[in-house]
Amino acid sequence: MPTAMAASSKAQFLTEVHALLKKRYKLEARAERPSILEAIIYGICHEGVAREQANQALSRFKDDFFDWNEVRVSSIEEIQGALADLPDPEGRAQHVRRFLRQLFEKTYGFNLDALAKKPQKEAAKALEEYEATSSDYVMATVVQQSLAGHAIPVDAPIRRGLARLGVAEPDADFATLRGTLERAVPKNRGHEFADLMEELTHDTCVEGPPDCPRCELRKICPTAPLRLAELKLAAKAVPAPIAPTAPGKAPKEKPATAPARASEPPPVAKPAAPAKGKAPRPK
């Protein structure tokens, strides 16, 4: 794993990363700004997984339940149904239900949008009362998507990609790493940068061995030369394929058993035993 680079060169390097990823991945336009409640649920669904999966989970909540109150009073098993494709559906279902219960106990409703009119710091402070926002990823999602602030949510896949690129330590604290990114990437590119890093870390820079030969960043990534050398070595270690036989020549095969002596008579087939019962009638 490469060591993290100096802060001064991070901004420049990340600009290059951004430009290369933008060439590779075509992002879809984002939907309209979600409500604060939806951004919290979306953040819970999205952490560690790709956008499409999180969007599908959010759509299932809307299609399968009458409203958020129905989700609040549903069993964990029922809520898990909407989260079935995501890792740890039970843990996520518990977070979703706990948040909705807490929200209902505090406000007797399911609307936090009044906070969007407050200054961002004040709104974020009020949201800290909810257990769901103790996840730095969820809080950053809300700030970025519903409060129009500068936040770049960092989850485990994004940290993995940044560590391989030499921009972060592999075990960096999520909030610290988010702060570093927010200083290095300007606000007007923050959204796009986060989405592109997500594409990268769910496409080539995946968990386990990264797919560097296919990666757009392989020429600037410090991990790529090591991975490419590993792949080269592995390819050399593969035994050479057996040469094909010349046309017309039968391949020489070692007989499985000793050949029968010429003087020996060929084996006689045993006559089949007569079938028991009635013979089937011909059609």
Ligand code: SF4
């Ligand atoms: S070159 Fe390899 S290690 Fe570097 S970002 Fe791409 S996939 Fe990840």
